[in-house]
Amino acid sequence: MYKVAAIGGDGIGPEIVDAGRVVLDAAGERYGFDIDWTDFDIGADRYLATGELLTEDDLKELSAFKSIYFGSIGDDRVKPGILEKGILLGLRFHFDQYINLRPVRMLAGTQTPLAGKGPEDIDFLVVRENTEDFYVGIGSRFSGKEHRDLEVVRDIYSIKFGLDVESDSEEIAYQIGIISREGSSRVMEYAFDAAMKREKKVTSVDKANVLSDVYGLWRDVFTETAARYPDVTTEFNFVDAVTMWFVKNPEWFDVVVAPNMFGDIITDLGAMIQGGLGLAPGGNINPQGTSLFEPIHGSAPKYKGMNRANPIATIWAGSLLLENLGEPEAAAAVVDAIVQSIAAKQTTVDLGGTLGTREAGAWIADAIRNK
């Protein structure tokens, strides 16, 4: 018996999580475990009604779970950033989910926008750092005469503008990113361990030639970690170059380890080359704590309640959840059943089928039961 928390969230989130739950329950029936689901009402509606994003109670209750199954957040009535930072990033940071695991794998029967590439070319794993970098949310926006007591403001004014903070009033904003040795080291170890079970190659992403302080440290920790895994082939790549090679030679990659912000960018690109956001899952993992599994797409408010959204990314995220619970067979069966549904064209319209969200999920659930 596994206890799993479910947060449907906003837009299409509740529908896709519902479809995923049916699949995970079927996997439980077939592989001999039960899932005890607990729903959490977290998202835009509650925020608009009560002003609450994540409450102390939410966090306390969620901390009793090893797994959170998450739909999506984001709502046109709320300014960009509020829900993302207050809820999704809030959970990632609070539960120290330092691994963001994003397989970039093209499934048989799907379409990539890349000419001449197929499932045999597009199959790698991005391990994104998930708690540091420019996601720490430290920054400020002000005009010259405000906050001039802050040392950092004086530094910025004099270094960047050669201006006198006492007299100038231009509006500026700054943002601080942070990378720590410990924070980099733990995600790299995870990446190298993952590579040992795959093709034994790790590519590190940075921009150490320009953002030399944070990514210089990142690069050094990568080099030191690599030295402890002599069987693994390694390479550095600047983030700008990585986006090129994803598109030109995706077959070069096995495991890619990236700092938080660049990881965000390259995994959306990865999702597109593997066939689109409707097919891309992610796990936010704390190996010793509470982990969160989600599709990497957003809440698509305009499709809310229409039973149209493709549930596959969420169902695949459910497979990552099962894997993390120590049910690798059930996890593999979920992905197999997804592939079967695509081959049989028993999918939502975006993949050429005619089913609704619920029906597409139910088909996959049946395929697992009948396995």
Next chain:
Amino acid sequence: MYKVAAIGGDGIGPEIVDAGRVVLDAAGERYGFDIDWTDFDIGADRYLATGELLTEDDLKELSAFKSIYFGSIGDDRVKPGILEKGILLGLRFHFDQYINLRPVRMLAGTQTPLAGKGPEDIDFLVVRENTEDFYVGIGSRFSGKEHRDLEVVRDIYSIKFGLDVESDSEEIAYQIGIISREGSSRVMEYAFDAAMKREKKVTSVDKANVLSDVYGLWRDVFTETAARYPDVTTEFNFVDAVTMWFVKNPEWFDVVVAPNMFGDIITDLGAMIQGGLGLAPGGNINPQGTSLFEPIHGSAPKYKGMNRANPIATIWAGSLLLENLGEPEAAAAVVDAIVQSIAAKQTTVDLGGTLGTREAGAWIADAIRNK
């Protein structure tokens, strides 16, 4: 008569600039102007011999030119970042070249890695901010007990780690990005002006949902600028999404305005979809001052001196240089001649021809002369 400074730089830089000079001279012959070239010896060799990156004299002399024709810098003997920051970024910042203009245009006869896309789909202009953001080079790397007198360090320790800076010794690094109202506003005006001469659409790139301080300001300035151009259609896009749409629907874009770091990333991706780095030019423009024109690729040290590198990106950069000098006809003739050379397969091997760098340049020069 135009005075133009030439900096060949490292690796293949000198060869491709030489090929480009021959083409620009031919354009001068055909369109009735002369170019007076002045060579500058700046790059890795001088740095290794003298320790000098950019001297006061270099900057003083270069400031007499409206145009710098630049090859590339980067050398395996020098740690990443030194030459890039000391020379290329040094010039961009010193001359306040706040526009980085990067056409993403697929030429007839070239190959894109995108399925089913052609020159009619891939034709947009990226206007990258070039003097702010995370490129300002403010940051530091230290372990806890050092620098603890810096307020920012205390902030970082307590906010991020909940740690006491007096007692902890973990190694961390931080990096600061800055965006100013004035800095954003001038690049956006340039982008909107450019859009008025094209399809009248501007897409702004940011990550305002996470890096809300810097990109929140960026977004506000974009909205305010847009209000002054009622004929221009506008949209925001998060950088992660932009990388997806470049690959899936490049035909959606007309002018894309991006902060420095995201602009760096998306223009490499843009270069790849337009056919590869060998075909992508860039202009670093200060409309009132000294501008710099370069291929966006690097110095490819392993091809140095082999007369193998494709000179087209550099020649195309020369076209941007002529445009900036107020020679639009000559500028257009250069691009036409490039297209002609591709159609005639009179190119370097990467584009299916058999010519060397020099010969490919000479062919394009002849095509302009014979026009």
